[in-house]
Structure formats: C-alpha cells, structure tokens
Amino acid sequence: MVINTQRKQPAIGHHRYGLLLTVLLLWVPAAVPADSVPLDKAPGHRPLLSPYRASYRINYHNIGSTLKRQLKKSGDNRWQLSNSLELFLVGFNESSLLRLDNQQIVPLRYNFENELSSGRNSDLHFNWEAGTVTDPARNHSSKLASNTLDSLSFQLQLRQDMITANGQLTDKVYQLAVGKRVKNYRVTLLGEENLTTPAGTFLASKLQQYRPGKNRYTTIWLAKEKQYFLLRLDRVENQQTTYSLELNKAMIDGLPL
Numbered sequence: 001m002v003i004n005t006q007r008k009q010p011a012i013g014h015h016r017y018g019l020l021l022t023v024l025l026l027w028v029p030a031a032v033p034a035d036s037v038p039l040d041k042a043p044g045h046r047p048l049l050s051p052y053r054a055s056y057r058i059n060y061h062n063i064g065s066t067l068k069r070q071l072k073k074s075g076d077n078r079w080q081l082s083n084s085l086e087l088f089l090v091g092f093n094e095s096s097l098l099r100l101d102n103q104q105i106v107p108l109r110y111n112f113e114n115e116l117s118s119g120r121n122s123d124l125h126f127n128w129e130a131g132t133v134t135d136p137a138r139n140h141s142s143k144l145a146s147n148t149l150d151s152l153s154f155q156l157q158l159r160q161d162m163i164t165a166n167g168q169l170t171d172k173v174y175q176l177a178v179g180k181r182v183k184n185y186r187v188t189l190l191g192e193e194n195l196t197t198p199a200g201t202f203l204a205s206k207l208q209q210y211r212p213g214k215n216r217y218t219t220i221w222l223a224k225e226k227q228y229f230l231l232r233l234d235r236v237e238n239q240q241t242t243y244s245l246e247l248n249k250a251m252i253d254g255l256p257l
Contacts, residue, residue, distance in 0.1 A: 048159060048227050049079055049100060054250035054257075056230075057198065058085070060243045067245065078108070081152045096152035103164060105157040110150035110177070124150060124177055133177045140180050148175045148182055158187060158207075158220075159228040167192075167205055167224055185209055187220075195221050197231055199247045199257060204231055226257055 049071070056067040067085050074080040074097060082095040097109040110124040125134050126144065133148065134141040149157055154176055161169050170189050175182055188208050195204040202223040210217035216237040222228035229250065235243035250257040 048156070048163070050253050052250060052252040055248045057246045057248050058244070059246075066248070081156065083152070094152065096150050098153045098156070103160060104147065105149065105153045105160060107148075107150045107153040107177075110152065122179060126150075126177075133182075135180070138180070142177065142180065142182055144177075145175050145182070148177055150177050154185075155230065159222065159230075162205060162222060162228040167228075169207075183211065185211055190219075192224065193221075195231055197247045199231075199249050202226065202231055223257070229257060 051073060052071050054069045056069065058065045058067055065085060067083055069081075069083050071079060071081050077099045078097065079099070080095055080097050082093070084093050085091045092112065092114045094112045095110070096107055098105055098107045100106070106128070107124075107126050109126065110122065112120070112122040114120040121137070123135055123137055125136065126148075127134065128144065131144050132141050133144050154174055157174070158169075161172060168189070169187070171186065173184050173186050176185055186209070188210075190206040190208055192203060192205055195202055203225055204221040205224050205228065207220045207222070208217050209220060216235070219234045219236065220230070221232040223231050230247065232246045233244070234241050247257075
C-alpha cells in the first residue's frame with residue numbers, strides 16, 4: 001500500500017471515519033503453543049506468543065494514517081493483543097485479553113472504544129463455564145460455540161492454524177463474536193508470492209477471508225518464514241479496494257522481524 005503524499009488529503013467526515021472503523025473491527029490488525037516452539041531468538045524461530053510492537057501504514061481512499069499494534073503478557077498464561085489508531089485528533093483503541101489452551105486461542109474479554117461514536121463501542125465478556133458471551137453495557141448475551149473468537153484473537157488463531165498446517169490451511173470456517181452476533185467467516189488459501197513492504201521483502205502466504213454470499217472480502221498476506229506474521233491486507237468491496245494495511249516495522253522481544 002502506497003500513501004499518496006503529493007495530494008492534499010481531504011477532510012474526513014463522520015460517515016467515512018465510521019466506515020474505516022467498521023473495517024478495522026474485522027481485520028486490523030494478529031499460534032503455535034509457546035511451550036512447543038524452541039526458544040530460539042533468531043528471526044523466524046521465536047514463540048508466536050512473544051511480546052512485540054508493530055506499526056502498519058493505513059490507506060483509506062487516499063487518506064493515510066498509522067496503526068500501532070502490541071502483544072504483551074498480562075499474567076500467568078494471559079496475553080493482551082491491542083490496536084490503537086489516531087486520525088485527525090480522534091481515534092480508537094481495541095484490545096483482546098486471551099489465553100492459550102493447547103493449540104486453541106481462548107478469548108476472555110474483548111474491548112473496542114471509539115472516540116467519535118460510542119454506538120460502535122463493544123465490551124465482550126467470554127464466560128466459558130456458562131457458554132455465553134455478554135456485553136454488560138448493552139445488556140446482551142449470546143451463546144458460545146467451543147471455538148468462538150473475537151476479531152483480534154481470531155488473527156492469532158489463524159497464525160496458529162497456518163503453522164500447524166505447515167502453510168497448507170486450504171479452507172476453514174471461523175466463528176467470531178462481533179457486536180451482538182456470532183458470525184461465520186471462511187478463510188481460503190490462494191497461494192504464495194513474494195511481497196515487498198516498508199519492513200522488507202518476504203515470502204508470503206496469500207489468503208482470502210469472506211462471509212459466503214457477501215460481495216466483499218479481505219485479502220491477507222502472512223509472512224511464511226516469520227511464523228505467519230501479518231504483512232498486509234486489502235479490503236475489497238464490489239471489486240474495488242477500499243482499504244489497505246501494510247507492515248511498516250515490527251520488533252519482537254526487542255529484535256526486528
């Protein structure tokens with residue numbers, strides 16, 4: 001994704017900003033179990049659940065910004081994956097508190113705060129004993145399937161599944177708790193290609209994420225030799241790319257990707 005710095009960026013209205021946040025809710029960006037991977041600090045051989053900081057360039061209808069992402073430990077077998085974005089002095093914060101059980105990412109709490117529109121805010125509590133996910137502020141509860149994820153923990157689970165399948169995850173359906181509903185998203189492997197980003201050139205696995213019957217999808221590139229770290233994604237609607245995200249830099253345990 002290349003951000004055009006030569007053109008004057010138009011002022012962004014509440015409607016377009018709201019659309020951008022909606023896209024980010026679905027894929028903005030993040031596992032082999034940490035105890036099953038050699039603790040080799042060489043690039044490409046770190047445990048997936050290793051603390052990291054990353055930044056991504058965003059391009060939305062020629063409007064550029066930077067997304068900051070962080071994965072940090074938050075207690076015994078507790079991790080927090082978070083995103084933050086500031087755009088024209090307003091922004092959002094998104095986080096997922098999770099744990100790892102064998103090869104499954106288990107979300108515990110998902111939070112999304114939008115400074116522009118509180119109606120888009122979400123605070124999901126996953127109660128696995130009761131088999132429910134609730135949003136106390138909205139007084140809403142939904143039933144959980146055994147492998148239900150939130151929008152962020154899904155991204156870690158996709159990396160886990162790609163590693164487990166040695167990059168051959170040809171097709172899988174994921175259940176995501178999004179707002180008041182649990183929705184099914186299908187992920188299909190399209191192939192491999194070399195991809196150049198501001199962070200460097202990588203051999204990438206190219207995937208497509210979509211909901212059957214919809215006219216929009218997301219194309220995802222993951223670094224095959226870097227434990228399928230997110231490199232880029234393009235959001236496509238009606239055959240037009242409306243939104244792009246591209247890795248600018250990443251530091252994992254203090255070392256570059």
